[in-house]
Amino acid sequence: MQRYFINQNADINQRFCINDEGDIHHISNVMRLQIDDYIIITFADHYVYKCKIVNITSSKVTVTLEERINIDTELPQNITICSGLIKADKYEWMLQKATELGASAFIAVGMKRSVVKLTANKIAKKIERWQKIIKEAAEQSYRLVIPNINYQASLNEVFQQVAAYDYILIAYEDAAKQGEVSNFKKVIKQFQHNDRILVIFGPEGGLAEEELALFNEHAYNVGLGPRILRAETAPLYVLSAISYEKDLLS
Amino acid sequence: MQRYFINQNADINQRFCINDEGDIHHISNVMRLQIDDYIIITFADHYVYKCKIVNITSSKVTVTLEERINIDTELPQNITICSGLIKADKYEWMLQKATELGASAFIAVGMKRSVVKLTANKIAKKIERWQKIIKEAAEQSYRLVIPNINYQASLNEVFQQVAAYDYILIAYEDAAKQGEVSNFKKVIKQFQHNDRILVIFGPEGGLAEEELALFNEHAYNVGLGPRILRAETAPLYVLSAISYEKDLLS
Numbered sequence: 001m002q003r004y005f006i007n008q009n010a011d012i013n014q015r016f017c018i019n020d021e022g023d024i025h026h027i028s029n030v031m032r033l034q035i036d037d038y039i040i041i042t043f044a045d046h047y048v049y050k051c052k053i054v055n056i057t058s059s060k061v062t063v064t065l066e067e068r069i070n071i072d073t074e075l076p077q078n079i080t081i082c083s084g085l086i087k088a089d090k091y092e093w094m095l096q097k098a099t100e101l102g103a104s105a106f107i108a109v110g111m112k113r114s115v116v117k118l119t120a121n122k123i124a125k126k127i128e129r130w131q132k133i134i135k136e137a138a139e140q141s142y143r144l145v146i147p148n149i150n151y152q153a154s155l156n157e158v159f160q161q162v163a164a165y166d167y168i169l170i171a172y173e174d175a176a177k178q179g180e181v182s183n184f185k186k187v188i189k190q191f192q193h194n195d196r197i198l199v200i201f202g203p204e205g206g207l208a209e210e211e212l213a214l215f216n217e218h219a220y221n222v223g224l225g226p227r228i229l230r231a232e233t234a235p236l237y238v239l240s241a242i243s244y245e246k247d248l249l250s
Numbered sequence: 251m252q253r254y255f256i257n258q259n260a261d262i263n264q265r266f267c268i269n270d271e272g273d274i275h276h277i278s279n280v281m282r283l284q285i286d287d288y289i290i291i292t293f294a295d296h297y298v299y300k301c302k303i304v305n306i307t308s309s310k311v312t313v314t315l316e317e318r319i320n321i322d323t324e325l326p327q328n329i330t331i332c333s334g335l336i337k338a339d340k341y342e343w344m345l346q347k348a349t350e351l352g353a354s355a356f357i358a359v360g361m362k363r364s365v366v367k368l369t370a371n372k373i374a375k376k377i378e379r380w381q382k383i384i385k386e387a388a389e390q391s392y393r394l395v396i397p398n399i400n401y402q403a404s405l406n407e408v409f410q411q412v413a414a415y416d417y418i419l420i421a422y423e424d425a426a427k428q429g430e431v432s433n434f435k436k437v438i439k440q441f442q443h444n445d446r447i448l449v450i451f452g453p454e455g456g457l458a459e460e461e462l463a464l465f466n467e468h469a470y471n472v473g474l475g476p477r478i479l480r481a482e483t484a485p486l487y488v489l490s491a492i493s494y495e496k497d498l499l500s
Contacts, residue, residue: 072476073476073477097483100477100478100479100483101477101479140480141477141478141479142476142477143477181497181499182498184494184498185494185498185499185500186500189500224493225352225493225494225497226323226497227350227351227391227392227393227493228390228391229350229391233347233350233351233486236486236490237351237486237490237493237494240486240487240490240491241490241491241493241494243474243477243487244434244435244475244487244494244495245494247475247476248431248432248434248435248475249432249435250432250435250439
């Protein structure tokens with residue numbers, strides 16, 4: 001059944017409206033739903049309801065809440081994926097997959113070795129495009145939140161926010177070559193419910209020395225196994241590993 | 251440093267030749283390497299050497315072995331990723347990422363709910379294309395083996411091979427909806443070194459009832475966390491989780 005988001009808290013006694021053009025188009029023209037058909041709606045308070053369509057116009061789809069669905073699809077930790085800018089198609093794939101895999105937020109950073117640069121006038125359009133990709137992926141994978149994405153011109157800006165995180169991990173290529181195989185697992189096992197984790201990934205060229213040094217004792221340098229992972233793959237390894245460790249029971 | 255494969259066993263006292271056209275082109279024209287430059291070569295016996303180029307022609311690159319490199323980049327288990335046919339670009343992307351993440355082999359299967367079908371005359375070309383993608387990904391991620399790929403017309407053919415595997419896992423969508431959260435972790439923890447594992451993934455439409463029933467008590471039905479993962483994402487979750495469990499130390 002199709003899922004949509006409504007940015008209000010659920011109330012079983014009220015009618016609600018979907019106003020988002022893209023969603024209305026999807027409901028009317030793609031799924032061809034009609035009055036009395038059902039859709040699933042996730043509300044701002046993370047409640048999820050099976051809803052009945054009671055009216056459809058070109059600007060609004062009105063629903064009543066019929067039955068609560070009890071499923072928690074969020075990771076127990078908030079994971080922010082902070083990546084150096086990489087080629088557009090690879091980055092968009094990664095956003096989609098990382099959203100399926102439970103990322104809470106994304107920060108795209110113009111890192112020293114990024115081959116791709118973003119000029120100021122292009123940022124807004126990119127953010128809009130990325131946010132759309134993330135929203136679609138969040139809906140399809142039954143996420144309770146739509147991850148946010150923003151852009152920072154360098155890691156210095158990200159560093160200003162260190163206090164906002166409980167843990168900062170840097171995934172760097174040399175760890176694989178040097179055989180570092182324990183930091184990642186040790187630190188993941190320490191994560192508590194609702195901890196805010198920032199994970200930093202370099203662009204295709206890797207992180208520069210000064211970027212690694214910037215976070216210093218604020219961050220753990222972690223190896224992600226003995227294989228070299230591409231910039232767009234490493235975040236998926238991290239999210240899968242955290243889900244395996246925290247979502248699944250032994 | 252660039253890596254290539256030579257399908258012979260290493261011998262520090264011998265010269266070796268790279269004959270593969272694609273590799274020669276890459277060495278001469280892409281990397282613009284010359285006599286006395288170094289490349290890394292992985293041999294059939296999994297030995298890895300830093301090698302010096304002693305001659306380059308249009309049909310052959312000759313090297314001597316200079317220094318052994320001691321790194322094991324393979325997963326401790328042999329993981330075969332068995333997927334229903336899905337859209338071409340998604341499948342190719344998955345092959346590349348799954349190779350980075352350590353898959354040993356791939357089986358592409360025409361499953362009941364596959365939207366994509368492969369006619370007999372197209373299979374050979376597809377296999378060739380897929381094998382090329384896998385080879386490039388294996389080289390870039392420092393794999394010691396190039397995973398193999400083959401095609402089967404249905405899961406019945408795959409079922410004939412059950413005895414070849416120590417464990418068979420079926421990753422199916424309903425596990426997420428039903429809240430199954432422990433089979434995957436429990437069975438992974440049992441894996442021994444060199445065990446052969448087959449993991450079966452459905453196409454976009456999921457596995458059909460009769461396909462699930464086919465393997466019956468030969469297979470474990472495993473949930474991969476509470477989020478719905480797309481057909482091309484689920485194999486990456488599995489490989490990342492196995493690497494996390496088996497490659498990294500607590």
